[in-house]
Amino acid sequence: MxxxxxxxxxxxxxxxxxxxxxxxxxxxxxxxxxxxxxxxxxxxxxxxxxxxxxxxxxxxxxxxxxxxxxxxxxxxxxxxxxxxxxxxxxxxxxxxxxxxxxxxxxxxxxxxxxxxxxxxxxxxxxxxxxxxxxxxxxxxxxxxxxxxxxxxxxxxxxxxxxxxxxxxxxxxxxxxxxxxxxxxxxxxxxxxxxxxxxxxxxxxxxxxxxxxxxxxxxxxxxxxxxxxxxxxxxxxxxxxxxxxxxxxxxxxxxHLETNGAIEKRRNDLEAAIIENAPDARVFGQSVPRIANTSAIYMPGMSAETQVMTFDLEGIAISSGSACSSGKVRASHVLKAMGCDDTLSSQVIRVSLGRNTSDADVARFVSCWCRLYQRSQRRLGTLV
Missing domain, CATH: 3.40.640.10 (Type I PLP-dependent aspartate aminotransferase-like (Major domain))
Structure with a gap:
């Protein structure tokens, strides 16, 4: 089911x-x-x-x-x-x-x-x-x-x-x-x-x-x-x-005041990922961002594979902009930020809303970590 x-x-x-x-x-x-x-x-x-x-x-x-x-x-x-x-x-x-x-x-x-x-x-x-x-x-x-x-x-x-x-x-x-x-x-x-x-x-x-x-x-x-x-x-x-x-x-x-709670959930999500995968990366983390958005790099796993795997797990995320006729392609935004094609092709975007709960964040992080471990085993880097 x-x-x-x-x-x-x-x-x-x-x-x-x-x-x-x-x-x-x-x-x-x-x-x-x-x-x-x-x-x-x-x-x-x-x-x-x-x-x-x-x-x-x-x-x-x-x-x-x-x-x-x-x-x-x-x-x-x-x-x-x-x-x-x-x-x-x-x-x-x-x-x-x-x-x-x-x-x-x-x-x-x-x-x-x-x-x-x-x-x-x-x-x-x-x-x-x-x-x-x-x-x-x-x-x-x-x-x-x-x-x-x-x-x-x-x-x-x-x-x-x-x-x-x-x-x-x-x-x-x-x-x-x-x-x-x-x-x-x-x-x-x-x-x-x-x-x-x-x-x-x-x-x-x-x-x-x-x-x-x-x-x-x-x-x-x-x-x-x-x-x-x-x-x-x-x-x-x-x-x-x-x-x-x-x-x-x-x-x-x-509901503008709810953005503080959304930002906390976003930050908790990012902290949990970095704790479990120190070689992961969050783009724009050091500068002001809107509260709900996180662009996350998973080394060794293409964004297209991540999007499809999360979808099979019942989680909807995306790779970059959704305004490209459903295509998953290299991000011109990440390229402008100095990323090469390999790195930018392994970045997903997670964006939260007012209805996103702590349990939702925990579910996403759990799924992300399982996928990361699978990727590292395939690459032979997981101890």
Whole structure:
């Protein structure tokens, strides 16, 4: 009989919360199109605006500055392509080496000359190298640097980076998909010009995201036609998804204080692994990380084998990003941190959630240690 499933892949997607599910179901019962002016349309529009205010609260932002999208990938693309098309001022693009594929691909679709900012071995952006990139030209740049990395959880000093970008006359986009709802955020304090969010990382339905745009910033719509979202993203709104996003955002903010308990469980997990396997490694452990994320190296065992073995044991984990059509491949994030292909191919990502218990952590550690011992016996290194 299959063991009870244990889900430890919250960075890929979080389980839909009861409140988000209820909000989506209620939204499905509404008849009107949010763009219609009759009573049914006004009711649908009111639901969209309620959710907009709830999502804006994730960033302590004005609701009218939130643009709903189909997810984090579209939000990232709208930011970069919209900034580039919306102004003739910004012709340079600078992105960090550890950005999500959607940022890297969008930047390369805009220009064949994207400048890549390196990171240190701990996963933090190399600020000296970043300043050198900014200073290479007097031409202002569009810069994209994420807040929290999806594979390692490492948090970047976005406020400091924003100051440097603004001093150079550039604009800063920040992918905060993994950070929102896990750490307290304020768009003013962060200093970025636009910020991407995704609903399903918080427990909303899949297929809904948002982009916060600084008031007065010119950004060209990429989806045009009906003029929805104040002309910034046309198309009939995904009412159930948006309603679920609002409910999930409200819940996430209400549970921010639980991140301390999540971090303790994550730290206990890592300590137990290092105690049992001193040659194991946790990436980004020495710098600030979001509380739930751990990237763990098991020497001698491929990540693909680990993921499949854990799955057979009833435990869901992942290898790097889950946004690559189910492929297990070498991590560009770990490569940027100085790892060779062999090492990076043996790293898994474990990401906890509010429902993860001490018993869940103990179960994972027990399974990890059994697999490690099997690997060492195969390599002939276990005494």
């Amino acid at each position: 299959m063991k009870d499933r244990l889900y430890l892949d919250y960075n890929a997607t979080a389980p839909v919360t009861p409140a988000a599910r209820a909000a989506a179901v209620d939204a499905m019962m509404l008849l009107g199109n949010p763009s219609s002016v009759h009573q049914e349309g006004r009711a649908a529009k009111a639901l969209v605006e309620k959710a907009r205010a709830e999502v804006a609260s994730l960033l302590a932002a004005r609701p009218r500055d939130i643009v709903f999208t189909s997810g984090g990938t579209e939000a990232n693309g709208l930011a970069l392509k919209g900034l580039y098309a919306g102004s003739k001022t910004y012709r340079r693009l600078i992105v960090s080496a550890i950005e999500h594929d959607s940022v890297l691909a969008s930047a390369r679709a805009i220009s064949s000359n994207v400048q890549i900012c390196p990171v240190h071995a701990n996963g933090m952006v190399d600020l000296a190298a970043f300043e050198e990139l900014l200073a290479q030209s007097s031409e202002p740049a569009i810069v994209s640097i994420m807040l929290a990395n999806n594979e390692t959880g490492v948090i970047q000093p976005i406020a400091d980076i924003a100051e440097k970008v603004q001093a150079s006359g550039g604009v800063l986009h920040c992918d905060a998909v993994q950070a929102a709802g896990r750490i307290a955020l304020d768009c003013t304090t962060l200093g970025a010009d636009c910020i991407s969010l995704s609903g399903h990382k918080l427990g909303a339905m899949k297929g809904v995201g948002a982009l916060w745009v600084r008031p007065g910033l010119a950004i060209a719509a990429q989806a045009v036609g009906g003029g929805q979202e104040l002309g910034r993203r046309s198309g009939t709104e995904n009412l159930p998804g948006i309603a679920s996003f609002g409910a999930a955002a409200r819940e996430a903010l209400a």
